[in-house]
Amino acid sequence: ADSAKRSSADKAVVEGRRRQLEEWLAWREQVVEELVEERREMGLPDISEEMAALVVDEEEEGDAKVVD
């Protein structure tokens, strides 16, 4: 009975985490989309100057990929 209780508690924890992760990813997706839209409307590149500082390094390594 104890292990059954534990496993249902574990399940609830995993369920809770799944919900938190989904919520977070959905929020991030929306925020990033809106931010990029606003930047484009203002005639700015998709990422800020400080985020672009990291891209330079990757270009030097021959792989110009933006990691967000």
Place this chain on the structure above:
Amino acid sequence: MRPILLSGHERALTQVKFSKEGDFIFSVSKDHNVCAWYSANGERFGMYKGHQGALWSVDVDPTTTFLATGGADNTMRLWEVKTGKQLKQWEFPTSIRRVEFSEDGKLLLGVTEKRTGQLSNIYVYDIAQDVNAEQSDEPTLRIVVDELPRVTVAGFSYLNRYIITGHENGCVAQWDAKTGEMIADEYPHEDGASVTDLQWSADRTYFITSSKDKTAKLQDARTLKVLHTYVADTPLNSAAITPEPTNYVILGGGQAAMDVTTTSARQGKFEARFYHKIFEEEVGRVRGHFGPLNYVAVSPDGKCYCSGGEDGYVRVHHFDPPYFDFKYEVEREMQGHMNRRMEQEL
């Protein structure tokens, strides 16, 4: 995760910052000195000399051209990173508690200390993007903070839209960065517990605050809504967000020696604490300092973090591969879903 110890300061560290490329660390201390270090090996790159009092704050622009510092000698100074040359000095009636560049490096803010007869003020300056240019004496914006208690921390949001401030009573406020009008104020921290740090996500759409109330809060820069809460067992001095795709926050704090009866490292809780950003659970601690951690910072490339201690040391920790591989079951599951979805779309 073998730490590199940066010893060069003679007194407590107050702030440590990485360059945006992650290759340099800048540190300020109560000993009046500003140091620059290579983050890869801990060798000292240089010092910036001139301040006449304890330093409270340091920041670097996105191209690692300009360094800003501020402290107890009532000045904020601008330096050329490469040469160590002082380019500008602004003077104020009280000390500078905080300096910060905007994400584009074109604006610099300074927060002045509140003292009898002087309110906390926030000054914003346009920074001419040329080391040979004359920098402006006059601020483009000055916010006199009379409605709220002392400002402890401040910074610019994404697109320089807002200035977000933290206060000594636990309040967090949002201001229009163009007009200086206050838009909103929230109380994410316990009443009377000072907000001790405010650090941004990489895109500055959200931020984390730490407080003496032993919690750190992740907040939306637009709405000030608290997204996540991290509960510690010691007053916090600092909190940092690791860059995505990793999902951690790092908290630093500890009881000052005069506030605890036993001053052993164990009692003081002088550890950097790692929490999962989304699940809010503590996932690990890193020991090392002999006094409270006054500041924690993460490299923008996510490869290492550093902490500045009351003990006068900066400790730099480069992450081991397991740190990047560790995932919760639901994170692995989600990754699997996303990979499958991408395969289908291809």
